[in-house]
Amino acid sequence: MTRTEVLIAGAGPTGLVLALFLTRQGVNVRIVDKTAGPGTSSRAVAVQARTLELYRQIGLAEHVVEAGHINPGISLWVKGQRRAHVSFGDAGAGLTPYPFVLMYPQDRHERLLIAQLEDMGVQVERDTELLDFSPHEGHVELRLRGPGGKEETCEALYLAGCDGAHSLVRHRLGASFEGGTYDQLFYVADVRVRGRQADGQIHISLDDADFLALFSYSDDGSARLIGTIRDERAAHPEALGFDDVRGRAIQGLGLQIDEVNWFSTYKVHHRLTAHFRHGRVFLLGDAAHIHSPAGGQGMNTGIGDAINLAWKLKAVLRGEADDKLLDSYDSERLAFAHKLVETTDRVFTFVSAEGNFANFVRTRIAPLFVSAAYSVDAVKEFMFRLVSQCMLNYHGSPLSGAGAGKLKGGDRLPWAAGASADNYAPTGKLDWQVHVYGEADEVLSSWCHRHGLQLRVFDWERAHEHAGFARGAAYLVRPDGYLATADGAGKPDALRDYLEGIGYRRFTSD
Incomplete structure (x- = not known):
């Protein structure tokens, strides 16, 4: 067998x-x-x-x-007019080596x-x-x-x-x-487009009772088009083709569709x-x-x-x-x-809600709110962290221990932007690491060497302080790049106790 x-x-x-x-x-x-x-x-x-x-x-x-194709920003359109624009690079600069959405x-x-x-x-x-x-x-x-x-x-x-x-x-x-299915019928199409919005960015049209999005994924006009079908045609999705939605795409974003490579309709589900x-x-x-x-x-x-x-x-x-x-x-x-x-349920409910009030909020209030919010750096950073999944943490996990500085166990290891040494640089293997920003304690160095645990020491810089690290603290980093635990004094005892506590034997025997 x-x-x-x-x-x-x-x-x-x-x-x-x-x-x-x-x-x-x-x-x-x-x-x-x-x-x-x-x-x-x-x-x-x-x-x-x-x-x-x-x-x-x-x-x-x-x-x-x-x-892939880097999408540097997103624009919101209402009735053929651009009402808001957001730059991913501005929002994600300093947070990650990849401050964009890649298509x-x-x-x-x-x-x-x-x-x-x-x-x-x-x-x-x-x-x-x-x-x-x-x-x-x-x-x-x-x-x-x-x-x-x-x-x-x-x-x-x-x-x-x-x-x-x-x-x-x-x-x-x-x-x-458990979960359910939303009422709205959506379509998706892979197309080749021309027009003023075929510029390599993401464009979303929020016209009354309609939703339309264009995601470019190449420089030759290849793109993904997603939209809603809300009228009586939605009752018979099997009979629909791209010609049934082509007019909305042309009207909403001023697109010229040169080629349709794939078209399908679907219902959106939410289950867990x-x-x-x-x-x-x-x-x-x-x-x-x-x-x-x-x-x-x-x-x-x-x-x-x-x-x-x-x-x-x-x-x-x-x-x-x-x-x-x-x-x-x-x-x-x-x-x-x-x-x-x-x-995603809240966002989807907002963009797909029907009725006069929902239309007013989506087409009049939302673009103004987005423009105002993205003039505030903290809001821009929050939104980028959310969409990019850089905000994901495991604070409530049984694997998340103590913190040091502004960082807690379960945080994503911050990228030390602007530092002379890149703390995200690959090490050649997927394994645990200990990071020290400043000078490493000799006892910690000896313990790491004895157990084959990689110790990475970075000269202290302002970028480290900005990222939330404490000078001289020892940070134990999981193989998937999240902080497991830390010791503010830079000693190995707390790291060893943590590993023993989670049943990880490899680094705990002396």
């Missing part, structure tokens, strides 16, 4: 990133998908700054940025991830469907159907369900998926499962949570799930940590998913 450490069901971005990060850490994986090949339409297009920060640690971010169509994104996996000797097993599984005390038994209908029984130590909104893994677990971990089985991405496309959060959240889980699985599989470490995947990512569903 074939055995593997982790079997991943589903080869979308979530499953591919999980396979990539596990393989980079030496974990044996199989990744299966029932489709014959990767997707051929753009689907999710936004790659947020936090995703790029995490990609940078494995040398992937620059490939994605080079292949990178999902089909291209998947192909890049697949190529990275193949370079490491991992092939996606296509035309291979997970039919059933049975969890046992020390493994999961799985039944697969491969090409030609041939069935196979195999074992894995863990199963990761990355198989989308209609997840077989979730169904077989009997897990809940109650638990992301079920013993040796995990749910990730759309299998665990789906929400409105507001803010381009969905794919990025699934990727975040994968990276959060990957380093924890590796630690448990290699005997470095107790199995209870895996419980933190459930608590950390479930809490974030709850916040995300609530936030």
Whole structure:
């Protein structure tokens, strides 16, 4: 019987990133998908700054940025007139190496991830469907159907369900998926456009009882168009084609549509499962949570799930940590998913609400509010942090310990912008680090060296103080770039006690 450490069901971005990060850490994986090949339409297009920060640690971010299209800002339009403009660069400068929203169509994104996996000797097993599984005390038994209908029984130590909104893994677990479906009918189209707004930025039209958005993802006019269909035509979506919505696109944003590569209609759902971990089985991405496309959060959240889980699985599989470490995947990512569903639900409800008052607020008040708000630096920074997922923290996590300076356990490691040494520079491996901004204590240096724990010392600069670091403090940084705990005096005892407390044995034996 074939055995593997982790079997991943589903080869979308979530499953591919999980396979990539596990393989980079030496974990044996199989990744299966029932489709014959990767997707051929753009689907999710936004790659947020936090995703790029995490990609940078494995040398992937620059490939994605080079292949994608940087959207430097967003404009709001009402009745053909621009009423507000927001610059991402102004809002994100100093917060991240990637102060923009990157447009990178999902089909291209998947192909890049697949190529990275193949370079490491991992092939996606296509035309291979997970039919059933049975969890046992020390493994999961799985039944697969491969090409030609041939069935196979195999074992894995863990199963990761990355198989989308209609997840077989979730169904077989009997897990809940509470939520609902919005009434409005949306359409999505991949188009090639010309016109005054085909300028590489994001444009949103908020006309009465209508919503329309254009997301450019190349310099040749290729773009994603999203809009609502509110009249009687919405009752028969199967009969609709792009010609039925073309006029609205031309009127709202002054576009000339030269080519339509893909068109589809859909309803927006918002659903969330109650638990992301079920013993040796995990749910990730759309299998665990789906929400409105507001803010381009969905794919990025699934990727975040994968990276959060990957380093924890590796630690448990290699005997470095107790199995209870895996419980933190459930608590950390479930809490974030709850916040995300609530936030995107509020935004979606606002842009899609009907009625005269809703139209007045959306078309008259909202553009004025956005213009005024973005003249305040603190508001600009808050909004960028929110959309880019740089605001994500794990303050309530059982893995979040003490802080130092202005930083707390569970914070994203701040990027020390303007510093002579980049504290986000990749180290070549996904592992724990200790950061000291100032001078490192000799006892700390000796402890880190003895346990093979990388110590990174940065000469103290004003940028570090601005980012919230305390001079000379020791910050223990998780493999996924979040602060675990800190000791203001720069001593190792608190770090060792923290690691012992979470059942992480690798750095605690003397």
